[in-house]
Amino acid sequence: MTDMIDRLRLLRTESVGPITYRRLLARFATPAEALAALPELAAAGGRASPPRIPSRAEAEAELAGLHNLGARLIFLDQPGYPPFLEQLADAPPALAVLGDVALLSSRAVGIVGARNASANGMRLAESLATELAPGLAIVSGLARGIDAAAHHGALRSGRTIAAVAGGLDMPYPPEHARLQAQIAESGAVVAEAPLGTAPLARHFPKRNRVIAGLVLGLVVIEAAARSGSLLTARLAIEAGRELFAVPGSPLDPRAKGANDLIRQGAHLTETAADVLANLPDHPGRAGLNRDPLFQHGPAGFTEPPVLWDDGADRAEVAKARRLVPGLLGGDPVSVDEIARRCQLSTAAVTAVLLELELGGRVETLPGNRVALHLSP
Amino acid sequence: MTDMIDRLRLLRTESVGPITYRRLLARFATPAEALAALPELAAAGGRASPPRIPSRAEAEAELAGLHNLGARLIFLDQPGYPPFLEQLADAPPALAVLGDVALLSSRAVGIVGARNASANGMRLAESLATELAPGLAIVSGLARGIDAAAHHGALRSGRTIAAVAGGLDMPYPPEHARLQAQIAESGAVVAEAPLGTAPLARHFPKRNRVIAGLVLGLVVIEAAARSGSLLTARLAIEAGRELFAVPGSPLDPRAKGANDLIRQGAHLTETAADVLANLPDHPGRAGLNRDPLFQHGPAGFTEPPVLWDDGADRAEVAKARRLVPGLLGGDPVSVDEIARRCQLSTAAVTAVLLELELGGRVETLPGNRVALHLSP
Numbered sequence A, B: 001m002t003d004m005i006d007r008l009r010l011l012r013t014e015s016v017g018p019i020t021y022r023r024l025l026a027r028f029a030t031p032a033e034a035l036a037a038l039p040e041l042a043a044a045g046g047r048a049s050p051p052r053i054p055s056r057a058e059a060e061a062e063l064a065g066l067h068n069l070g071a072r073l074i075f076l077d078q079p080g081y082p083p084f085l086e087q088l089a090d091a092p093p094a095l096a097v098l099g100d101v102a103l104l105s106s107r108a109v110g111i112v113g114a115r116n117a118s119a120n121g122m123r124l125a126e127s128l129a130t131e132l133a134p135g136l137a138i139v140s141g142l143a144r145g146i147d148a149a150a151h152h153g154a155l156r157s158g159r160t161i162a163a164v165a166g167g168l169d170m171p172y173p174p175e176h177a178r179l180q181a182q183i184a185e186s187g188a189v190v191a192e193a194p195l196g197t198a199p200l201a202r203h204f205p206k207r208n209r210v211i212a213g214l215v216l217g218l219v220v221i222e223a224a225a226r227s228g229s230l231l232t233a234r235l236a237i238e239a240g241r242e243l244f245a246v247p248g249s250p251l252d253p254r255a256k257g258a259n260d261l262i263r264q265g266a267h268l269t270e271t272a273a274d275v276l277a278n279l280p281d282h283p284g285r286a287g288l289n290r291d292p293l294f295q296h297g298p299a300g301f302t303e304p305p306v307l308w309d310d311g312a313d314r315a316e317v318a319k320a321r322r323l324v325p326g327l328l329g330g331d332p333v334s335v336d337e338i339a340r341r342c343q344l345s346t347a348a349v350t351a352v353l354l355e356l357e358l359g360g361r362v363e364t365l366p367g368n369r370v371a372l373h374l375s376p
Helices: A002-011 A018-027 A031-044 A056-069 A101-105 A119-132 A146-157 A174-186 A203-214 A228-238 A253-263 A272-276 A314-327 A335-342 A346-358 B002-011 B018-027 B031-044 B056-069 B101-105 B119-132 B146-157 B174-186 B203-214 B228-238 B253-263 B272-276 B314-327 B335-342 B346-358
Strands: A071-075 A094-099 A108-113 A137-140 A160-164 A188-191 A217-221 A242-245 A362-365 A369-372 B071-075 B094-099 B108-113 B137-140 B160-164 B188-191 B217-221 B242-245 B362-365 B369-372
Touching: A002 A018, A002 A031, A002 A056, A002 A071, A002 A094, A018 A031, A018 A346, A018 A362, A031 A346, A056 A071, A071 A101, A094 A101, A094 A174, A101 A188, A108 A119, A108 A146, A108 A203, A108 A228, A119 A146, A119 A217, A119 A272, A137 A146, A137 A203, A146 A160, A146 A174, A160 A174, A160 A203, A174 A188, A203 A228, A217 A228, A217 A253, A228 A242, A228 A253, A242 A253, A314 A335, A314 A346, A335 A346, A335 A369, A346 A362, B002 B018, B002 B031, B002 B056, B002 B071, B002 B094, B018 B031, B018 B346, B018 B362, B031 B346, B056 B071, B071 B101, B094 B101, B094 B174, B101 B188, B108 B119, B108 B146, B108 B203, B108 B228, B119 B146, B119 B217, B119 B272, B137 B146, B137 B203, B146 B160, B146 B174, B160 B174, B160 B203, B174 B188, B203 B228, B217 B228, B217 B253, B228 B242, B228 B253, B242 B253, B314 B335, B314 B346, B335 B346, B335 B369, B346 B362
Parallel strands: A108 A137, A108 A217, A137 A160, A160 A188, A217 A242, B108 B137, B108 B217, B137 B160, B160 B188, B217 B242
Antiparallel strands: A071 A094, A094 A188, A362 A369, B071 B094, B094 B188, B362 B369
């Protein structure tokens, strides 16, 4: 229990993202030791004041709040943590779950698409979900349009999972509060954000990676160009999940995104049979990689992060502290590239990057890449 | 000129199809010799009365009729015969052409689809043709719906070719007589059937292979399952031409055929740019071959026919005459298979099959396959 409280304090500490969380746990014997080392690491990273670590009482209050709501917090590496989601390098360190935790380990398919979907698009999402739900958990994002239609369709014949962007106690959009309650009753609602978090724009990409991580395949219906659904599709591909897209007429602008995905290799999907015929039992490593959209080098959600290596030479670390900051910019760069340009060991560079991240100056991204943290 | 008259008499003889025509010309030094040998070959093939060979006067009358119409007859192997069409094993031995013969050797794209197309489908066909026609000849079949829309669109910005099922003097459907005349004025109208031929159901598959043979790529818009457009698509694939299909909503039954083609590997096509980006300079050998529709063994429009070999051993031919008929049925079987089962040379089997075909008992199909001719 102490361990869980400390884990929660660690993951709610500012500048500790999902990847850093994993690195700290890999480096230190216990979460308590990691917490104790944080101020020093952050100071080495150039931080004036130490990062705010939530108190034990605050962590206990969060757990109590979840308990009162009837929810549970499942930590990464704990039994019950969704096994396919765990494969993401930046998997949420903990998920708050309302409903049936076991459902999160089922074979699942995601259905996502436009909020301003057409009546036909919603009809398709709903009937696809109804046809697939008897054998598969249907995952979506509780949004208006396609998401809600998919949840409704799944509720009719089976079970569904909603991944929400804010806290479990802040259903969004507000008019879907009743839908969220229905989903929690027979299925599950999951949130990465703590209770009381109002969903902001920056929470949605994180929510999208949870959807991508939970599913074996993702169906995209009516996604506009540069929409959140296309980002979810990209995350799904990077995580080795199968991608399905429902085609539409070139005269319908809402069909553009899904048609593009098909052109790039997504399975053209008209019926549930198209999904079932192409759904694997496990995530693969296959990406589309045919389009510039997907050609941005090793993005590697499925790639394990380089673990922080305590054995770095002290002199090298000192040199890395001088050289590394100058090699960083707003565009993500790989840790290997930085090490090559410094002519230093990856261990030393990684050690310094962890300090810089805890110092609030660097952001660690999936695929072992880093960028300067551009604060407003 | 005599040679041309004899060629015409040979190809208009009953039981002489395009493949047999090529074999006879390969075996005999001149068309006249082939004509002279026909009765004997047909008798060996079990025919009671010799096949009806058109008279010299009849052939001359056909040429005069074409001349009066302002049309020309172009024979296979003559300069001006469309070079990509010539690659088909069963290329028409001659094409009647109204309009600009040179256009038939241009880079061309076919646009075909449903006769009962939607307004949107016709709009797409028309705009696609208008956008492509400045650089490419647009080929279609003069039918109602998508075909007519493609011709109209092409006429607006460039040139178009109509391949018709009947004779050049029998425009079909009748209300497209004016469209045919417009096409002939700036482009070309081609017919395999002699003048005076009313288009019957059996002429349309032949017309479809002419469309497939003329083009580097074929665009399918709104093709129903088992429609003529899908057959044209199959012929195009077999001939190594690129296949393009315009997607549509799964809720629109008219989109089924084109969506199926995309699933099988056709290029998803929304705009002219999608066609231009994937159009080769020459036909390839690449087929889709991912679907049962396309998995019927070597259909080989692009495969050269086995040429009739005069060097067959007489004793073997005599034996083949006894054995081959019993190995034939309504289902096509390959000549190699027959030879293997008789334990005779392919030359002997081929010689006997030619006799049987001229005797009206066997039909030769592309891909070096034969079947019993099932007459009504």
